Amino acid sequence: MFDTEFLDIPPLARAGGTVRLPGSKSISNRVLLLAALSEGETTVHDLLASDDTAVMLTALKRLGCSVRQDGDTAVIGGLGGRLVQRKATLFMGNAGTAMRPLTAALALLGGEFELSGVPRMHERPIGDLVDALRQLGCAIDYIGNEGFPPLRLRPGQLKLDAPIQVRGDVSSQFLTALLMALPLVASRDIQIDVVGELISRPYIEITLNLLKRFGIHVQRPAGADSWQRFTIPAGSRYQSPGEIHVEGDASSASYFIALGAIAESAAGQNSIEILGVGADSIQGDIRFVEAARLMGAQIDSSPNSLRISRGKPGQGWPLKAIDLDCNHIPDAAMTLAVMALYADGTTTLRNIASWRVKETDRIAAMACELQKLGATVEEGADYLKITPPAQRADWKTAPIHTYDDHRVAMCFSLAAFNPAQLPVRLLDPKCVAKTFPDYFEALFAVTEADTACIPVICVDGPTASGKGSLAALTAQRLGYHFLDSGALYRVSAFAATRAGVSLDDAAGVARIARALPVQFEGDRVFLADEDVSEAIRTEAGGMAASKVSAHPEVRAALLALQHGFRQLPGLVADGRDMGTIVFPDAPLKIYLTASARHRAERRHKQLISKGNSTTIVRIQQDLEARDARDMSRPVAPLKPADDARLLDNSDLSIEESADQVIGWWQGTRPF
Numbered sequence: 012m013f014d015t016e017f018l019d020i021p022p023l024a025r026a027g028g029t030v031r032l033p034g035s036k037s038i039s040n041r042v043l044l045l046a047a048l049s050e051g052e053t054t055v056h057d058l059l060a061s062d063d064t065a066v067m068l069t070a071l072k073r074l075g076c077s078v079r080q081d082g083d084t085a086v087i088g089g090l091g092g093r094l095v096q097r098k099a100t101l102f103m104g105n106a107g108t109a110m111r112p113l114t115a116a117l118a119l120l121g122g123e124f125e126l127s128g129v130p131r132m133h134e135r136p137i138g139d140l141v142d143a144l145r146q147l148g149c150a151i152d153y154i155g156n157e158g159f160p161p162l163r164l165r166p167g168q169l170k171l172d173a174p175i176q177v178r179g180d181v182s183s184q185f186l187t188a189l190l191m192a193l194p195l196v197a198s199r200d201i202q203i204d205v206v207g208e209l210i211s212r213p214y215i216e217i218t219l220n221l222l223k224r225f226g227i228h229v230q231r232p233a234g235a236d237s238w239q240r241f242t243i244p245a246g247s248r249y250q251s252p253g254e255i256h257v258e259g260d261a262s263s264a265s266y267f268i269a270l271g272a273i274a275e276s277a278a279g280q281n282s283i284e285i286l287g288v289g290a291d292s293i294q295g296d297i298r299f300v301e302a303a304r305l306m307g308a309q310i311d312s313s314p315n316s317l318r319i320s321r322g323k324p325g326q327g328w329p330l331k332a333i334d335l336d337c338n339h340i341p342d343a344a345m346t347l348a349v350m351a352l353y354a355d356g357t358t359t360l361r362n363i364a365s366w367r368v369k370e371t372d373r374i375a376a377m378a379c380e381l382q383k384l385g386a387t388v389e390e391g392a393d394y395l396k397i398t399p400p401a402q403r404a405d406w407k408t409a410p411i412h413t414y415d416d417h418r419v420a421m422c423f424s425l426a427a428f429n430p431a432q433l434p435v436r437l438l439d440p441k442c443v444a445k446t447f448p449d450y451f452e453a454l455f456a457v458t459e460a461d462t463a464c465i466p467v468i469c470v471d472g473p474t475a476s477g478k479g480s481l482a483a484l485t486a487q488r489l490g491y492h493f494l495d496s497g498a499l500y501r502v503s504a505f506a507a508t509r510a511g512v513s514l515d516d517a518a519g520v521a522r523i524a525r526a527l528p529v530q531f532e533g534d535r536v537f538l539a540d541e542d543v544s545e546a547i548r549t550e551a552g553g554m555a556a557s558k559v560s561a562h563p564e565v566r567a568a569l570l571a572l573q574h575g576f577r578q579l580p581g582l583v584a585d586g587r588d589m590g591t592i593v594f595p596d597a598p599l600k601i602y603l604t605a606s607a608r609h610r611a612e613r614r615h616k617q618l619i620s621k622g623n624s625t626t627i628v629r630i631q632q633d634l635e636a637r638d639a640r641d642m643s644r645p646v647a648p649l650k651p652a653d654d655a656r657l658l659d660n661s662d663l664s665i666e667e668s669a670d671q672v673i674g675w676w677q678g679t680r681p682f
């Protein structure tokens with residue numbers, strides 16, 4: 012997951028490959044609650060691991076439910092409709108799929124509970140659900156503002172004789188909440204009447220579908236009223252299905268469907284394949300496929316997978332502008348708003364008023380951020396009209412606010428295919444954790460940028476100047492990859508010695524370097540399966556590295572390996588010749604120095620902390636000898652690149668040095 016302050020996505024050029032989707036959020040949270048309410052144990056496979064499901068799992072545990080987790084499988088011990096814990100304070104984060112149904116279930120089961128969430132949750136209406144529950148005799152108080160969480164629940168006197176009225180035109184989650192809670196008290200038939208037109212019906216279909224899997228058969232009238240009246244039959248009882256599989260998230264699929272529709276194919280690939288969701292999906296957002304087809308996407312579907320490619324020029328590319336009622340795909344339709352940037356005219360998305368009460372006011376958010384990219388946007392109470400930038404030169408870039416809304420962040424990643432080849436900066440990228448913590452990793456695994464567009468920051472300098480520390484911290488703050496090129500020379504020398512090859516045998520060491528089975532995992536370095544991190548980082552290891560690094564054959568042998576680290580979304584590389592030889596086109600090069608005395612003191616501290624005994628004077632002599640060799644060798648000598656910025660960190664901390672580098676980096680960016 013990228014938990015950086017911002018994520019810069021370089022201009023993307025192509026896409027291709029296979030994506031396995033994380034489990035559906037809507038299904039995961041419903042299944043967890045139903046399993047908890049049921050009699051018996053339920054094994055839930057392919058459960059989504061995300062903020063919203065974590066909220067639900069924590070709440071269920073606090074209510075006395077047993078939960079055993081192993082990877083993406085969870086075993087839930089059902090409460091059998093009885094609460095073990097009748098008093099609890101529950102934090103619901105920003106998870107509507109946890110807040111609404113738990114409120115209903117706990118209010119009906121009786122007990123003393125407080126349910127609260129993040130500030131945005133306290134702005135998301137819940138009054139219609141509370142009104143419906145009060146009709147049933149539940150005792151519910153607003154702790155803060157009338158109509159909004161946080162809520163206090165107390166035991167009440169249930170009256171189940173009259174039909175219950177609930178509004179259906181604000182959020183379908185209110186009806187879902189009642190449908191999931193009422194079977195707990197169905198000693199007689201319970202009728203729910205929906206007032207106003209029911210929105211987001213597909214989500215109710217998911218609820219009804221899953222209720223059936225857990226033994227509850229909701230009755231509905233035939234004909235025109237089939238979405239207005241729901242009856243829970245007397246004697247309904249939750250029964251665990253034993254095992255249940257969660258489908259891939261159809262809303263999350265929308266980003267990769269859009270990707271397939273807008274990106275040229277990567278070499279050797281002709282489409283994006285999505286596994287885990289397909290034509291047999293019970294999720295309403297699967298109908299995003301139809302909308303994407305209308306815009307020109309070429310999509311083949313099988314029961315459990317999808318294959319998407321971009322249309323040929325004039326036949327689906329550029330995308331076709333559409334005018335669509337999006338009530339049936341409220342979440343996935345946001346993705347259409349970004350696809351509209353690649354369309355041949357004005358796209359209108361209608362009947363999307365529910366966007367205003369989601370994680371953020373999504374109509375306002377999308378309008379504001381799309382305009383930052385150069386689109387012309389008209390925003391209405393329940394619609395958006397989007398006209399893309401007229402020409403390549405009209406595209407703009409700016410930091411994109413994500414409003415703590417996972418979908419805004421995921422949508423705008425697709426703007427990186429803009430024809431102006433501008434990078435896209437997303438603020439607070441970790442908000443995707445709500446439903447898809449590894450979204451960006453999944454995106455980068457199936458997209459390609461032109462190599463020259465993938466940024467590299469080079470940090471070169473003498474030994475113990477702090478290059479490694481600075482480069483690693485800078486990489487971490489930017490969410491970039493990190494290359495410790497010195498480690499490659501160290502490992503080459505180590506492997507050569509191990510193989511009995513003399514360090515003076517240039518061809519022999521080069522042969523070993525060319526096929527070096529080296530792997531980096533965090534700050535650990537592996538040679539094949541062996542952790543050699545400590546072994547290579549001795550002073551002797553540094554000297555040996557310095558020796559082999561003077562052979563042109565060895566340097567040439569390691570070049571391709573180093574270039575391979577230049578991957579999305581970017582790289583920070585440390586060494587001696589990163590800016591001069593390996594990445595000469597890097598947009599930022601740092602030449603890092605500190606006085607020999609400072610460097611010797613730092614290295615001394617580092618070595619004694621690892622239990623090695625040595626003196627500062629000895630270290631200073633060693634490092635000056637190594638500097639002299641590195642600077643005077645004929646190939647790739649240590650020297651600042653002509654366009655490098657000099658940074659003397661003798662009196663700077665690692666953090667201050669990183670601040671300086673990131674400050675310079677910001678200066679090179681177009682935002």
Ligand SMILES: Nc1ncnc2c1ncn2[C@@H]1O[C@H](COP(=O)(O)OP(=O)(O)O)[C@@H](O)[C@H]1O
Pocket residue numbers: 473474475476477478479480481613614616617660663664665668
């Ligand atoms: N700016 C700094 N101020 C103080 N100590 C530093 C600084 N930068 C690095 N160090 C310390 O100096 C030692 C050597 O740093 P390292 O990053 O390994 O250097 P290099 O990669 O240039 O050989 C480490 O123990 C590190 O914590």
Ligand SMILES: Nc1ccn([C@@H]2O[C@H](COP(=O)(O)OP(=O)(O)O)[C@@H](O)[C@H]2O)c(=O)n1
Pocket residue numbers: 473474475476479496497498500501553556557558560561585586587588589637641
């Ligand atoms: N890009 C690089 C990186 C390291 N090296 C060599 O490898 C040796 C060890 O590199 P390192 O970065 O691990 O060394 P320290 O700076 O940590 O002491 C250096 O002394 C250089 O001689 C190089 O020639 N080119």
